[in-house]
Amino acid sequence: MPQISLVSKNFQYPDQVELQAALSRGAWEQWKRVLAEKIPPAAIIEEVKAAKLRGQGGAGFPTGVKWGFVPKDSPKPKYLCVNADEGEPGTFKDRAILENDPHLMLEGVAITCYAVGIHTAFVYMRGEFYQPQRVMEKAIREATEAGLLGKNIQGSGFDLDVIVHMGAGAYICGEETALLNSLEGWKGWPRLKPPFPAVVGAFGCPTVINNVETMAGVPHIMRLGAAEFQKLGTEKDGGTKLFAISGHVAKPGVYEMTMGSSLKELIYDVAGGLPGGRRLKAVIPGGSSAPVLKADEIDVPLEFEAMAAAGTMLGSGAVIVLDETVSIPEVFMVTARFYAHESCGQCTQCREGCTWIYKISKKILAGHGQPSDLDLMLDLADNMNGKTVCPLGAAMALPTIGFLKKFPHEFLALMKS
Amino acid sequence: MLQFSDATRQQALALIEKYPRKSAAIIPLLHLAQKEFGWISEEAELAVAQLLDVPVVSVREVSGFYFMFHKHPPGRYHLQVCHNISCSLLGAETILDWIREHLGIESGQTTPDGLFSVERMECLACCDRAPAMLINDELHVHLTRDKLAALVEERRRQAPPPEPHPTDNHESMET
Ligand SMILES: Cc1cc2nc3c(=O)[nH]c(=O)nc-3n(C[C@H](O)[C@H](O)[C@H](O)COP(=O)(O)O)c2cc1C
Ligand code: SF4
Ligand code: FES
Numbered sequence: 093m094p095q096i097s098l099v100s101k102n103f104q105y106p107d108q109v110e111l112q113a114a115l116s117r118g119a120w121e122q123w124k125r126v127l128a129e130k131i132p133p134a135a136i137i138e139e140v141k142a143a144k145l146r147g148q149g150g151a152g153f154p155t156g157v158k159w160g161f162v163p164k165d166s167p168k169p170k171y172l173c174v175n176a177d178e179g180e181p182g183t184f185k186d187r188a189i190l191e192n193d194p195h196l197m198l199e200g201v202a203i204t205c206y207a208v209g210i211h212t213a214f215v216y217m218r219g220e221f222y223q224p225q226r227v228m229e230k231a232i233r234e235a236t237e238a239g240l241l242g243k244n245i246q247g248s249g250f251d252l253d254v255i256v257h258m259g260a261g262a263y264i265c266g267e268e269t270a271l272l273n274s275l276e277g278w279k280g281w282p283r284l285k286p287p288f289p290a291v292v293g294a295f296g297c298p299t300v301i302n303n304v305e306t307m308a309g310v311p312h313i314m315r316l317g318a319a320e321f322q323k324l325g326t327e328k329d330g331g332t333k334l335f336a337i338s339g340h341v342a343k344p345g346v347y348e349m350t351m352g353s354s355l356k357e358l359i360y361d362v363a364g365g366l367p368g369g370r371r372l373k374a375v376i377p378g379g380s381s382a383p384v385l386k387a388d389e390i391d392v393p394l395e396f397e398a399m400a401a402a403g404t405m406l407g408s409g410a411v412i413v414l415d416e417t418v419s420i421p422e423v424f425m426v427t428a429r430f431y432a433h434e435s436c437g438q439c440t441q442c443r444e445g446c447t448w449i450y451k452i453s454k455k456i457l458a459g460h461g462q463p464s465d466l467d468l469m470l471d472l473a474d475n476m477n478g479k480t481v482c483p484l485g486a487a488m489a490l491p492t493i494g495f496l497k498k499f500p501h502e503f504l505a506l507m508k509s
Numbered sequence: 510m511l512q513f514s515d516a517t518r519q520q521a522l523a524l525i526e527k528y529p530r531k532s533a534a535i536i537p538l539l540h541l542a543q544k545e546f547g548w549i550s551e552e553a554e555l556a557v558a559q560l561l562d563v564p565v566v567s568v569r570e571v572s573g574f575y576f577m578f579h580k581h582p583p584g585r586y587h588l589q590v591c592h593n594i595s596c597s598l599l600g601a602e603t604i605l606d607w608i609r610e611h612l613g614i615e616s617g618q619t620t621p622d623g624l625f626s627v628e629r630m631e632c633l634a635c636c637d638r639a640p641a642m643l644i645n646d647e648l649h650v651h652l653t654r655d656k657l658a659a660l661v662e663e664r665r666r667q668a669p670p671p672e673p674h675p676t677d678n679h680e681s682m683e684t
Contacts, residue, residue: 261576
C-alpha cells in the first residue's frame with residue numbers, strides 16, 4: 093500500500109496539540125538530541141541533502157541545497173520564514189499540520205535554525221487561519237516555557253525566538269519574495285530575483301524560506317537517518333508527501349503517500365473513488381495552477397519529474413477531482429476569476445491578462461463567445477507565461493493552455509455558430 | 510481623533526518590539542485596529558501611522574492592498590463564502606443564492622439592520638469539507654442551505670438590539 097504515516101502519524105490524536113501529550117509521543121526528542129550531542133550544523137545540512145528532502149510548497153527545490161546557499165560568514169543576522177500562507181486553491185495540507193501537530197513543525201523549525209545559524213524565525217500565516225494561529229501560538233508558548241525555544245535552550249547557549257506573523261488576505265504573499273515584502277510591512281509585491289532570499293531576504297538579511305510541510309519532514313530525517321528517509325521516496329524525491337484531495341471523491345481529505353505512488357491509486361484506492369457511481373472527467377493534479385489531466389491520463393507517478401513529463405506538475409500536492417457532470421468552461425472561469433482577483437498588479441501582462449481571460453471566460457459562459465476567443469486567450473496566456481516578475485503569470489497561463497487544448501469542444505459548444 | 514484603548518496600545522507596543530524594523534508591525538497593527546474599531550477608517554490609518562512613526566501613506570498603501578482590511582464597516586456577522594473550485598463543485602453558489610434570497614444581500618453588501626454582510630472568498634484551505642465559509646473568525650464547513658439557515662437564525666437570536674448602521678454598499682468583484 094502506498095499510504096504511510098510519518099508526518100501525519102499523530103494527526104489522529106486530538107491532544108497532540110498539547111506539549112505534554114506530544115512529548116509522550118516523541119516530539120522534540122531529535123531537537124534535544126541535536127543539542128545534547130552537539131551535532132555540528134554542517135552535518136545536519138549534509139543529512140538533509142542526502143535525505144533528498146524537497147520543498148513541499150510547490151516548486152520542489154532541494155531543501156538542504158537551499159540552506160547551503162546562505163552565506164556562513166555574514167555579519168548580519170539571518171532569518172527563517174516558514175511559509176504558512178497556504179492559499180493555492182485545492183491545497184489544505186499545511187492547515188492539517190498546523191492544527192494537528194504544531195510541535196512537529198516547531199521541532200523542524202528549531203533544527204533548521206540551528207543548522208543554518210538563525211536566531212529568529214517568522215511563521216508567516218495567512219490571515220484567515222484563525223484556528224491554526226491559536227494552536228500555533230499556544231504551542232510556541234508551551235515550548236518556550238519548557239525551555240525548548242527561547243533563550244539558552246537546554247543550557248546550550250543557543251537562542252531562538254519564533255514569531256507568528258499573520259498576513260491579511262492576499263494569495264500572492266505565498267510567493268516567497270512577496271512574503272518578504274509583506275513581512276516587512278509593504279504591499280505584497282514580488283521582488284525580482286536575483287538577489288535570492290538566501291543572500292538578501294527579510295530586512296536585507298540572509299533568509300531561508302520553507303514550507304510548513306518541509307519543516308515537518310526535518311525531525312523525521314534526524315530520527316530515521318538520511319538513507320532510511322530517502323528510501324521512502326524515489327532517488328530524487330526523498331520521504332513522503334501529504335496530498336490534499338477534494339472535489340468529487342468519496343473520501344476527500346489529507347493523505348500521506350510515499351513519493352512516486354500513482355495518482356490513480358490516490359483517487360481510487362485511497363480516497364474511495366468517485367461517489368454515486370459517476371465517471372471521471374478530469375483531474376487537476378497539483379493545485380489550480382497545474383494543467384488539467386483528462387480521465388485517461390491519470391496513471392502517473394506522484395513525483396515532481398514524472399508529473400512534469402506528463403505535461404503538468406505535482407505543485408503543492410492538491411488534487412481536485414472533476415466528475416462527468418462538471419462543466420469545464422465553468423471550472424475555468426472560477427480559476428481565471430481567482431487569478432484575476434489575486435494578481436498583484438505589478439506586471440502589465442499578468443494584471444491585464446488575468447482580467448481579460450476572466451472576462452472572456454464569463455462572456456463565453458453567457459453564450460456570447462466566438463471561436464476566435466479561444467485563440468485570444470491562448471495569446472494572452474503566452475504573453476504572461478514565464479515573462480513576468482513572479483510565477484503567478486504562469487500559474488494562470490498553464491491552466492489556460494491545459495483547459496483550452498484538452499477540452500476545446502466544451503467551449504465551442506457554448507458558442508452559437 | 511481616534512484613539513486606541515490603553516490595552517490595545519500596550520499590545521501594539523509589545524508587537525512593535527518583536528520586529529527588527531518598525532514598519533514590519535504595520536499589518537499586525539492594522540489587525541489590532543480592525544479588532545478595536547471594526548474597520549479601517551482613515552482615522553484608524555492615522556492612529557497606526559502615529560504609533561509607528563511612519564507616514565500615513567505607508568499605512569494606507571498596505572491597508573488598501575490586503576483584502577482582509579475593511580474599508581467600510583462590515584455587518585456584525587461577516588459571512589465570507591468560498592467560491593473557489595472545490596466549493597463551487599459542491600454547491601457554493603447555492604449558498605450564495607440562499608443569502609441573496611433570505612438576507613437580500615450580494616457580495617459586498619450589508620443588511621440594513623447592520624447584522625449581516627457577505628463577501629465572496631477565495632479558497633479557505635479546507636476544500637475537503639466544502640462548501641466552506643467564515644463567519645467572523647469561525648470556520649463553518651459542509652454547508653447546506655438548511656445548515657446556513659440555522660447558523661443565521663442562531664446569530665439573529667444572539668445579537669443585541671440593532672443600532673443604526675452606516676451602510677455603505679459597494680461593488681466588489683461580480684461573477
Ligand atoms: C503565486 C505563488 C504562491 C505561492 N504560495 C505558496 C504558499 O502558499 N505556501 C508555500 O509554502 N509556498 C508557496 N509558493 C512557493 C514559494 O514561493 C516558495 O517556493 C516556497 O515557500 C519555498 O519553500 P519550500 O522550498 O519548502 O517549498 C508560492 C509561489 C507562487 C509563485
Ligand atoms: S506576475 Fe502577476 S502576481 Fe507576479 S509580480 Fe507580476 S503582476 Fe504580480
Ligand atoms: S475551494 Fe473552498 S476551501 Fe478550497
